[in-house]
Amino acid sequence: MNETLAFILEWVIKGAVLIAILLTGFAYTTYFERRFLARIQIRVGPNRAGPFGLLQPVADGIKLIFKEEVEPAEAYRFAFLLAPVMTMVPAVVIMAVIPWGDKVVMFGREIALAVTDLNVGVLYLLSIASISVYGIVLAGWSSNNKYAMMGGIRSTAQMISYELALGLSFVPPILLAGSLSMSEIIQGQQSSAWYIVYAPLAAIVCFIALLAEVNRAPFDMVEAEQELVAGYVTEYSGMKFALFFMGEYIKMAAVSAIFATMFLGGFDGPGVDTYAWLGPIYLFLKIFGLLGLMIWIRATLPRLRYDRLMAFGWKVLIPIALLNVFITAALIVGLGI
Amino acid sequence: MANFERFNPIPILKGLYTTFHSTFFEPVVTVQYPEEKRPVSKRFRGRHHLRRYDNGLEKCIGCALCAAACPADAIFVEASENNDDVRFSPGERYASTYEINMMRCIFCGYCEDACPTQAIELGDQYELSFTERVQAIYTRDMLLDTVDELEKATPRKVEPGAFDRSIPMMENPD
Numbered sequence: 001m002n003e004t005l006a007f008i009l010e011w012v013i014k015g016a017v018l019i020a021i022l023l024t025g026f027a028y029t030t031y032f033e034r035r036f037l038a039r040i041q042i043r044v045g046p047n048r049a050g051p052f053g054l055l056q057p058v059a060d061g062i063k064l065i066f067k068e069e070v071e072p073a074e075a076y077r078f079a080f081l082l083a084p085v086m087t088m089v090p091a092v093v094i095m096a097v098i099p100w101g102d103k104v105v106m107f108g109r110e111i112a113l114a115v116t117d118l119n120v121g122v123l124y125l126l127s128i129a130s131i132s133v134y135g136i137v138l139a140g141w142s143s144n145n146k147y148a149m150m151g152g153i154r155s156t157a158q159m160i161s162y163e164l165a166l167g168l169s170f171v172p173p174i175l176l177a178g179s180l181s182m183s184e185i186i187q188g189q190q191s192s193a194w195y196i197v198y199a200p201l202a203a204i205v206c207f208i209a210l211l212a213e214v215n216r217a218p219f220d221m222v223e224a225e226q227e228l229v230a231g232y233v234t235e236y237s238g239m240k241f242a243l244f245f246m247g248e249y250i251k252m253a254a255v256s257a258i259f260a261t262m263f264l265g266g267f268d269g270p271g272v273d274t275y276a277w278l279g280p281i282y283l284f285l286k287i288f289g290l291l292g293l294m295i296w297i298r299a300t301l302p303r304l305r306y307d308r309l310m311a312f313g314w315k316v317l318i319p320i321a322l323l324n325v326f327i328t329a330a331l332i333v334g335l336g337i
Numbered sequence: 338m339a340n341f342e343r344f345n346p347i348p349i350l351k352g353l354y355t356t357f358h359s360t361f362f363e364p365v366v367t368v369q370y371p372e373e374k375r376p377v378s379k380r381f382r383g384r385h386h387l388r389r390y391d392n393g394l395e396k397c398i399g400c401a402l403c404a405a406a407c408p409a410d411a412i413f414v415e416a417s418e419n420n421d422d423v424r425f426s427p428g429e430r431y432a433s434t435y436e437i438n439m440m441r442c443i444f445c446g447y448c449e450d451a452c453p454t455q456a457i458e459l460g461d462q463y464e465l466s467f468t469e470r471v472q473a474i475y476t477r478d479m480l481l482d483t484v485d486e487l488e489k490a491t492p493r494k495v496e497p498g499a500f501d502r503s504i505p506m507m508e509n510p511d
Contacts, residue, residue, distance in 0.1 A: 040360045044367040300356045301349065 086135030101279025151231025393489025428503025
């Protein structure tokens, strides 16, 4: 009985810590993005609130909390209120299967540094990642606004085309590890090399598909300012807008963590076998680097035209991803990796 | 498969190099405004100044030509008499009231052109913000240049007959 209680407590604490990290991490992801983007554009960025502008996210948060919540008169209220939640929750939940480190001993217990280790972790990732698109579509549809509606429709089309490539690009790591479990994929990379070495093409396809998955530039068709005002968030204000914003940035961090786990060895790094606490630090550094890469790409590339985006997804990414599956399978059979 | 050449990665890599270069090798162009100000151009038209001669007398003779020239009707001038015992400016009259409403002023510089004694000049100050409407009205005291020596202050007593002409011989035409 006592053992069960401790187990439940452990899970609750791990979950709470993860959520706390994600929510503060979200705030500082926006800060990081604004500062880094500014530097790329030879500007300074927010540097007034607090030392180096570090309190800027706090100021933004306070401002958003106190903003008036405007709701369109003809909006479908239930869906309108549900949509931000539908976007935000999957973004947080998705991180549950990502291991942040090996086992550590605390309070006389051996604690695995992961909220949970599903044996079908990759499937979980794919399915949860797709849920947030419902939030976007709902937001677009319930707002009763043509721009929001078009943003929502674009997001469905985009998701369908890129989800396939994403799923296919996960196949090489799965084949190499022989498992769908995230921790076993990481173990596989620890025992051989990071899978980006074995399947660089899959890594590239995966990264592009993930960019499309989180609606980041150059795939930000969903909220293309120049065409659609703000896309699906056009009618949202105050904290409801903040929830979308949060969902988007947490998902950025989440997909970075997924990419790091699948191709960059997750928490793997020098010395992680002896000091398990290095694991979260390595994972954080990898996520940080990938976020930087996303921002760098955003600052560089113009938005794709809508038909090009679809053509790219169906005619380029999916064939490459398929080809890569065959190559990896052939390598495994032929060379016995 | 004809689509592959459309998605040539080389320009993308070139673009990424450009942004990489700007991030790490180009200095920031931002001017941190309140602490750091960019110089204005030589001919910048900012806040007005009422000038003085080298001897400290006010150049303004209260003729109100600036008020007449002002397209925005921002200037109000009221002239009074002065004499050798109480002298503000050369000649008969001086501007006893001189007000510029900075909310009306369009900084066209016509007042400067109209002035027969070159008393009014537009300076380089551009930080003219107010929290109340009355603060927008710049009075004579605010516009007039300060004097650095006490004996140059106006009004003052001068030797009789020395400053009879409103528009002097332009010995000091600055």
